[in-house]
Amino acid sequence: MTDPHPPVLAVSTVIFALRPDIESGFMTLWLPLVRRTRDPYLGLWALPGGWLPPEEELSAAAASTLRETTGLSPKYLEQLYTFGDLSRSPGSRVVSIVYWALVQSTEADLAAVDENVQWFPADRLPELAFDHNRIVEYALWRLRTKVEYSRIAHAFLGETFTLAQLRDVHEAVLRRALDPANFRRMIESSGTVVDTGLRLAGVPHRPPRLYRYNDSHSLAEQGPLGSTVGWPETPLQSTLHYPRSTT
Incomplete structure (x- = not known):
């Protein structure tokens, strides 16, 4: 039997940068968030994201979303996890393929920032839309685990x-x-x-x-799959679109 309400696919990205902590002055992890401009969770902050276009590769869709929401084109982009709990999005089943990205402080300083795009300290986030607090917690755990044994x-x-x-x-x-x-x-x-x-x-x-x-060691460990498919090689375009965020 065909499911009358099939799951909807989306792509989101957690972007980490090192920036000075406002309170202590020491370097800490920060990430950009976009403000929800529609229901559900109107007005809450969320991870940059968008629906997955049927004609676009996963990593290319993640890259496009980053350019449109923050103006960033990170050198490091890796798939983090797939989140698809039944209760994560009110009214529909949304499965999000989440990527994570790392950028230098100088790159972060060039990111688009306005009333709908802001940087937040990763360990002191407000209540986020959907299950995005949980996603960030998982990304932090992955980063802190991986930094001890990889480049x-x-x-x-x-x-x-x-x-x-x-x-x-x-x-x-x-x-x-x-x-x-x-x-x-x-x-x-x-x-x-x-x-x-x-x-x-x-x-x-x-x-x-x-x-x-050492160029013989890859930043993102792709295993037998090789380099990230669909990752753009062209520099960031100057034209940015209005921020969007799904789940």
């Missing part, structure tokens, strides 16, 4: 960086201090960074070494 932290940094800057990223994500010597040994033995032979300019005393990513 994902590099997505927050520029082309070159010091080990102290890399340690700062780990400490901000994990919310705890790390021993500098142990951290250096762990990173140097991992093979994920390469010494450029250069040193950071404009600092007193002995300037620290600059490192770069």
Whole structure:
């Protein structure tokens, strides 16, 4: 028997950036949210999202949504989880394929911000629409688990960086201090960074070494699937559309 009310598919994205905490001044995780402009949950904040077009690949739809809502084109985009509880959307069955993305602070500063798009500290969110608080909690758990065994932290940094800057990223994500010597040994033995032979300019005393990513290690672990299908290679277009958010 054909279901008279089949599930509707949507795509949403959790975008993390490191920005200074307003209260402490230390770097913490932030994410952009969009304000709901229609029912259900009119006026509440939600993750950037949209309905899944039938002609578009999943990752391409996630990328399009990010450009339209925030103006961001992250280098790191990975599928997080699929959320489809029966009670997550009033009046209909909506299944959301959720992606997560990481951006550098300089990229985050260029994001579109207005009365319907704002940045919030990831650990101090208001009540969000649908089950988006739960989605963010899961994304935070995934990020904090993964940062300890992969090169994902590099997505927050520029082309070159010091080990102290890399340690700062780990400490901000994990919310705890790390021993500098142990951290250096762990990173140097991992093979994920390469010494450029250069040193950071404009600092007193002995300037620290600059490192770069090891290009043989992928940021997003795609396994046998290869690179993300449908991820745009063109730069961000200047024209942005009105913010949208589904579930």
